[in-house]
Amino acid sequence: MASRRTLTIGAAVAGILAALLVAGYWLTADLLIDASPPPPAETRAEAPAENPQLHCLLIGYTGEPRLALLFDIHQVGSDLRYEQRQLVEIRGSQRTVKEPPFPDWRLDTSAEPARLDSEISVFDNSAAGSHTETITIELYDYRPDKSNKEWIESGLKSIHYQNLSGNCQQSRPVTQVSTRE
Structure with missing residues (x-):
């Protein structure tokens, strides 16, 4: 009976983690789609901000x-x-x-x-x-x-x-x- 309970709890935790991962994927995918495109090449800085x-x-x-x-x-x-x-x-x-x-x-x-x-x-x-x-x-x-x-x-x-x-x-x-x- 204890092993059945452990199995049930494990399955529930795995299900919750899977749901969180799927929700996180959808949220980040929406953010990436809404992100603005990079600026045109001529407006980018040529030299890095930090000196070597x-x-x-x-x-x-x-x-x-x-x-x-x-x-x-x-x-x-x-x-x-x-x-x-x-x-x-x-x-x-x-x-x-x-x-x-x-x-x-x-x-x-x-x-x-x-x-x-x-x-x-x-x-x-x-x-x-x-x-x-x-x-x-x-x-x-x-x-x-x-x-x-x-x-x-x-x-x-x-x-x-x-x-x-x-x-x-x-x-x-x-x-x-x-x-x-």
Whole structure:
């Protein structure tokens, strides 16, 4: 008798679920039919709203993450501008998120590996209290206009942060906009 009751309850639940699925299908089909057609091709935006981003994770000599950087990539004329959005210093379980202003970065693709170069201000014990030093991220097999969805090898060259190896990943290819008329 208990198995017959279980079977009856199961059939009732299955019937209710089936009715809900059918009702949901009809409702969404009606909404899709009433939906307006997409705008003509000439009114669509040509460029995506978000800029591509480059995310780099650099590893310390212990094999654990040491530094994370995030860049927005903008096209200015025929050049690409890498605007640093975030810097996180990682030491074990401690994370220090650095605040802007961040330095300006320049991309040099004239040689392999491609290089992102900048200068940072480093605090010291001198009378001035700080000094400027060069910082470089080397990007192996990096092509901004190609798909870089996979992690690519990178390396940081810096006295302050020490030389670190790591990987970088770009969110999507950079769409090169021609400035010629």
